Amino acid sequence: xxQRRRKALQTGAGLGTLGALVAVGLISxxxxxxxxxxxxxxxxxLPDTIKALGGATAAExxxxxxxxxxxxxxxxxxxxxxxxxxxxxxxxxxxxxxxxTLLAASFMIPAGTExxxxxxxxxxxxxxxxxxxxxxxxxxxASKEIKVTLGGCGG
Amino acid sequence: xxDPMKIRATxxxxxxxxxxxxxxxMETGQRKDAAGKTIxxxxxxxxxxxxxxxxxxxxxxxxxxxxxxxxxxxFKGGAKGDKVQITWTDNKGDKRTDEVAVx
Amino acid sequence: MEETPRFVGWGALVAxxxxxxxxxxxxxxxxxxxxxxxxxxxxxxxxxxxxxxxEMRGETLWRTKRxxxxxxxxxxxxxxxxxxxKGAYAALPRYFADADRVMDLETRLVHCMVTLQxxxxxxxxxxxxxxxxxxKSDNEALVAWITSESxxxxxxxxxxxxxxxxxxxxxxxxxxxxxxxxxxxxxTCHGEAHKRIRLQDLPNMLDPADARRAYTSWPAYRVSQGExxxxxxxxxxxxxxxxxxELEFTSDASIALxxxxxxxxxxxxxxxPALKR
Amino acid sequence: xxxxxFFAALAVTGLITGCATMMSDADISKKALLVMKSSxxxxxxxxxxxxxxxxxxxxxxxxxxxxxxxxxxxxxxxQSQLETIRYPADGQLLxxxxxxxxxxxxxxxxxxxxxxxxxxxxxxxxxHQLSKQEVSFGTIGPSLLGFGKARGNTEESRKYAYGKVYxxxxxxxxxxxxxxxxxxxxxxxxxxxxxxxMLDPESPVNK
Numbered sequence: 001x002x003q004r005r006r007k008a009l010q011t012g013a014g015l016g017t018l019g020a021l022v023a024v025g026l027i028s029x030x031x032x033x034x035x036x037x038x039x040x041x042x043x044x045x046l047p048d049t050i051k052a053l054g055g056a057t058a059a060e061x062x063x064x065x066x067x068x069x070x071x072x073x074x075x076x077x078x079x080x081x082x083x084x085x086x087x088x089x090x091x092x093x094x095x096x097x098x099x100x101t102l103l104a105a106s107f108m109i110p111a112g113t114e115x116x117x118x119x120x121x122x123x124x125x126x127x128x129x130x131x132x133x134x135x136x137x138x139x140x141x142a143s144k145e146i147k148v149t150l151g152g153c154g155g
Numbered sequence: 156x157x158d159p160m161k162i163r164a165t166x167x168x169x170x171x172x173x174x175x176x177x178x179x180x181m182e183t184g185q186r187k188d189a190a191g192k193t194i195x196x197x198x199x200x201x202x203x204x205x206x207x208x209x210x211x212x213x214x215x216x217x218x219x220x221x222x223x224x225x226x227x228x229x230f231k232g233g234a235k236g237d238k239v240q241i242t243w244t245d246n247k248g249d250k251r252t253d254e255v256a257v258x
Numbered sequence: 259m260e261e262t263p264r265f266v267g268w269g270a271l272v273a274x275x276x277x278x279x280x281x282x283x284x285x286x287x288x289x290x291x292x293x294x295x296x297x298x299x300x301x302x303x304x305x306x307x308x309x310x311x312x313e314m315r316g317e318t319l320w321r322t323k324r325x326x327x328x329x330x331x332x333x334x335x336x337x338x339x340x341x342x343x344k345g346a347y348a349a350l351p352r353y354f355a356d357a358d359r360v361m362d363l364e365t366r367l368v369h370c371m372v373t374l375q376x377x378x379x380x381x382x383x384x385x386x387x388x389x390x391x392x393x394k395s396d397n398e399a400l401v402a403w404i405t406s407e408s409x410x411x412x413x414x415x416x417x418x419x420x421x422x423x424x425x426x427x428x429x430x431x432x433x434x435x436x437x438x439x440x441x442x443x444x445x446t447c448h449g450e451a452h453k454r455i456r457l458q459d460l461p462n463m464l465d466p467a468d469a470r471r472a473y474t475s476w477p478a479y480r481v482s483q484g485e486x487x488x489x490x491x492x493x494x495x496x497x498x499x500x501x502x503x504e505l506e507f508t509s510d511a512s513i514a515l516x517x518x519x520x521x522x523x524x525x526x527x528x529x530x531p532a533l534k535r
Numbered sequence: 536x537x538x539x540x541f542f543a544a545l546a547v548t549g550l551i552t553g554c555a556t557m558m559s560d561a562d563i564s565k566k567a568l569l570v571m572k573s574s575x576x577x578x579x580x581x582x583x584x585x586x587x588x589x590x591x592x593x594x595x596x597x598x599x600x601x602x603x604x605x606x607x608x609x610x611x612x613x614q615s616q617l618e619t620i621r622y623p624a625d626g627q628l629l630x631x632x633x634x635x636x637x638x639x640x641x642x643x644x645x646x647x648x649x650x651x652x653x654x655x656x657x658x659x660x661x662x663h664q665l666s667k668q669e670v671s672f673g674t675i676g677p678s679l680l681g682f683g684k685a686r687g688n689t690e691e692s693r694k695y696a697y698g699k700v701y702x703x704x705x706x707x708x709x710x711x712x713x714x715x716x717x718x719x720x721x722x723x724x725x726x727x728x729x730x731x732x733m734l735d736p737e738s739p740v741n742k
Contacts, residue, residue: 292670424558424563424566427558427560427563427567428563428566428567428570431563431564431567432567432570432571434596434597434599435567435568435571435586435588435596436588436592436595436596437585437586437587437588437592438581438585438586438645439585439645439713439718439719439720440645440713440718440720441591441592441595441704441713441714441718442713443596445599445600446675446711447675449599449600450600450675452674453673453674453675454673454674454675455661455662455673455675456660456661456671456672456673457670457671457672457673458673460675464599497575498646498647498648499646501581501585501645501646501647502575502581502585502586503575503576503577503578503581503582503583503585503586503647504575504576504577504578504581504647505574505575506574506575506576509573509574509575510570510573510574511567511570511571511573511574511575512574514567514570
């Protein structure tokens, strides 16, 4: 619990510094029709992914908690868990900014399932990882930088 | 044929915690073999989880999910003895379903 | 949580993350935090070890009727009596009178596959390690399961039989044998405390505490390779990096070195298959 | 292993049970090499002769760690190794530090799965800290951060750095560091580049 709260504060503080820089945007409700997953998995930027998932922009949210290491000893396996405290969370997506394609995984959360998922992803290099949450038709995002370093003997 | 998954589903209070390990290459389609030939993409695309037949999670995965994938999630409304079933489908059309009772 | 989320353009979000990166702490403080962060990474990985997939497959293999004689391995004597698996790994390598030879787990498994299941020795040894793809090794799976049955058991390698003592001494001589274009021996990396290669901590295999920690954590699922790796594999890969030729599976040298290292770990509580970078 | 050391080892491992049937340590060493020769097989560029030892390797294998090598033995080895160092004919010891950084980062070369036609690396970062930027460094060797700043880019320091990389045993017997020049791991040019990495004021080592 403490751990989570601390993470939440960290994430919040990191994003908070932006406040002044940030342009305020409006959210348009996501499309209701079925996703074109093939297209979504080929997107190369956050706005394109959001668009492919049926949205326009995403709001920064402190209610999304990313639990992941600050440094990954091996980019092939980076544990990432996302918890959303946003009511009516419908889906949680994990995006890796510097990967050849952005979207790593999307989880659809039916009613009764907690908006809390964990998996492991590949990262080609140090990058921001985004957790994109769709809740009540709107998109929200949080980010965390994960450094990828070289572990063993090299070669 | 694909190897079985290892599934754990445990009831903690009113929440069932599910942890799954799947055996899969999760080949990205970006790597080259020793001869310099691109190794074609081969990865799980879709995962669905049901509890006594009711969908409790579905997921779409790309090749960036790690090899031998791990998945954890939680749902409410389950009871001991319920059947949690996980199915994955990969981009070659291979499919695997395994089941475990909530303990 | 009550705060209204600010609506953010993602471009600005990206820019801000880059900004935060530029404010990275100074180098001195950084090094300590790198070690802490790596520890945190390893901790986060512990939940859900894919090694269990190998253990499952190994148990099935153990119980499946296979080979020319179509029998299972369930009567295989791993040193504690026919069919006893629990705790067997913690007392290996050991001398087996029926073969008049000191054997480690891998060698004993091959012996059982040959004598019980009727495999030709070459067939029993043909795939000691998986290649990281779908070419899996039955041996690694069997070892994963058998070792998992020694979890919590204290390593207790006896040096009572003269052949066990000789194997230990040969293994020890191998440990200090520097050779090859780089002058490396096992001791180059594993003979001093608190050293690392890159960020990887190196156990001092001459120190009982370190040897216990290291030996009791193999086999391990190697996340970098997506494979379960056995202690035998660990030795082979050390020799590759030592610029030596290839250590042969179930060879006398591999058993001798395993004997030396296992004995050094005596008293450690076995806790594997583990999960490593 | 010396006889004294051997009995010390026996005592530690609780092996003294009456030594009548025991092989001497010299016999064990001989037997170990025989066992190794029958237990390894050649693969790629790594042939079985890699198990054989030269004078340095054989002598150093007798002592558990370099600090246990007797002084006179160490001095004799250092002298013999000093004589192996071949400095570049053109007298130029300083190469390009950027190329040196590539050598320092690369760990390929001489392994049985390496392509012998491609250049080897020095893998310096595996054992040494060299620059502030690279956080993934080893500690088997000392930190070399600021090496050139501390010693100055003089003829003397260039000669020392070149010789040390060429044959480390000439300066510190039974060092864990490979004899990169003597054993043909790095080329003359590569060693010059590593020397530049160590000494060039513009190199990240000295920043």
